[in-house]
Amino acid sequence: MKKNDWTHGATNKLLIVAIVVGLVAIAVSSYAILNPSTNTIIVYRNSTTTVFVVKGYNITSGLLEPPTSLSDAPVITQNQSFGNRLTGINAPFNASELNIINNASNSYFEKAGEMFLNGTINNTVGASTKALPLFIVNGKPTVIYLGSITCIFCGENRWPMAMALSRFGSFSYLFKGYSSIGDGDMPTIYWAPAHYNISSTVLGDFYSSNYINLIAIEDANPISGGFNLNPLSTMQQRINQTNNVAYIDAMNYIISTNGFSGTPFTVWGAYEVGGADAVIFANNTSKQGTAPLQHMTHADVLNQLANPTDQFALSEYAAADLYIAMVCKTLNNTPSVCTAIPSIVKIEAKLGL
Amino acid sequence: MPIRVKKLRRASVLKQIFTSPLYILITIAALVAYYELFTFLIVSSNEGIFFVTVPIYLIYALIFSASLLMSTSIYAVSQSIKAKYAGAEGGVLSVFTSSIGGLVVGCSCYAPIFSSLLYAVGFGTLQVSSAISFLGVYQTWFVAVFIAANLIFIYHQLGRITRIGGAHRRR
Numbered sequence: 001m002k003k004n005d006w007t008h009g010a011t012n013k014l015l016i017v018a019i020v021v022g023l024v025a026i027a028v029s030s031y032a033i034l035n036p037s038t039n040t041i042i043v044y045r046n047s048t049t050t051v052f053v054v055k056g057y058n059i060t061s062g063l064l065e066p067p068t069s070l071s072d073a074p075v076i077t078q079n080q081s082f083g084n085r086l087t088g089i090n091a092p093f094n095a096s097e098l099n100i101i102n103n104a105s106n107s108y109f110e111k112a113g114e115m116f117l118n119g120t121i122n123n124t125v126g127a128s129t130k131a132l133p134l135f136i137v138n139g140k141p142t143v144i145y146l147g148s149i150t151c152i153f154c155g156e157n158r159w160p161m162a163m164a165l166s167r168f169g170s171f172s173y174l175f176k177g178y179s180s181i182g183d184g185d186m187p188t189i190y191w192a193p194a195h196y197n198i199s200s201t202v203l204g205d206f207y208s209s210n211y212i213n214l215i216a217i218e219d220a221n222p223i224s225g226g227f228n229l230n231p232l233s234t235m236q237q238r239i240n241q242t243n244n245v246a247y248i249d250a251m252n253y254i255i256s257t258n259g260f261s262g263t264p265f266t267v268w269g270a271y272e273v274g275g276a277d278a279v280i281f282a283n284n285t286s287k288q289g290t291a292p293l294q295h296m297t298h299a300d301v302l303n304q305l306a307n308p309t310d311q312f313a314l315s316e317y318a319a320a321d322l323y324i325a326m327v328c329k330t331l332n333n334t335p336s337v338c339t340a341i342p343s344i345v346k347i348e349a350k351l352g353l
Numbered sequence: 354m355p356i357r358v359k360k361l362r363r364a365s366v367l368k369q370i371f372t373s374p375l376y377i378l379i380t381i382a383a384l385v386a387y388y389e390l391f392t393f394l395i396v397s398s399n400e401g402i403f404f405v406t407v408p409i410y411l412i413y414a415l416i417f418s419a420s421l422l423m424s425t426s427i428y429a430v431s432q433s434i435k436a437k438y439a440g441a442e443g444g445v446l447s448v449f450t451s452s453i454g455g456l457v458v459g460c461s462c463y464a465p466i467f468s469s470l471l472y473a474v475g476f477g478t479l480q481v482s483s484a485i486s487f488l489g490v491y492q493t494w495f496v497a498v499f500i501a502a503n504l505i506f507i508y509h510q511l512g513r514i515t516r517i518g519g520a521h522r523r524r
Contacts, residue, residue, distance in 0.1 A: 153463055226489070228486075232478060233482070236479075261481070281402065
């Protein structure tokens, strides 16, 4: 009887400890969920001064220009079936395809912007932003992109990113890409040809602008698999080997934000956006998402963007409007596009920029 | 003459539980609850979209095994105060495997809930990115381990119930 009492007593104590640990875990988890990680941490240098751990940058540096083709990752010309489709991967956009991105009419952005403001965009479009000190290179603020070719949300969101950037400059090259076969196999844009067969980090782009820079960091792993992201430390090592100041500092800047929660991770001038600012995989009639984008070709997407009358295309333009608003706000609405698209200023207010 | 008691086997206890209308109902209720929890966690992590990157049959197996574990746990608690602890542990484990499973089966490219938990306990950006990378590569294995944990604990609980049931019958 005494032995049973002892066993019973010890079990009681273990149970109490387990319950306490569980309650603490629930409390910590709840706090973490309700208070997402902040990108700036204020620390006190002395009793009267505060400093931000995330520091701004103001540097002079060349930007990386990647090759326009890769011998170890050639364009796949074979027409393949959806779901296992890499047809055209790494192929550069032709002139008319580039024109759809570079020279889209401001009226499309305006129409979509108004729909976003009055709540008639059916796909999920919206962004939670956090303020950051500027990353200035050669006198211009910077858009920083960190993503993965294997990632479905990066794949979907590069379309509106490219369209947003086109309002402030232009692309001399863009390339056809896909998210990984195990992660949606979405048709997308690559900023530069990707090593889709090996683990690598693709750096650079073909974007030029009088207003902003684009620093594109694209993690790559075999695209026939699923989502596979190299740790940031691995990407940082590869970037350090380039000896390019802008990219090295950009990586340090990203790491210092303590805001990385996965890909895509972007900075639009003075604003960090964790994740994609939209989830647009179809012509949704409700907010519930599905992914018919998996069954579109690049031509299908571009045709819709060239003449945006459906929810899919208008949602893409609306998502681009959010990024445009962030850049405009960063630049104090000085570029002409910020007033040429009247809804941009209203979107700035709606996002609380 | 000592009373001979027929030894209660795990299979018999399992049959006792899952031929009872009450415990069938409990299993179905747990199934629905865990499925809703799964859906909520996946949709929350994937920006409003139900998108999974592990085979769907594994997800169903995880939800089903967690439901079975919950029913077995409730049965254990109802049988005897000495089995109550086994029941409590099993119930907690089934909630744990379902919750964590729901966090890992979506596209782990963007993991706001998971990363917020890590940042909250003091991880930095590099550690969080490594954890996200690890999760992305091994998410299917995570689910398989959770299913195995549920099944092992069901087996363990049934053993405890049979031992305690045997002790009661010998009194």
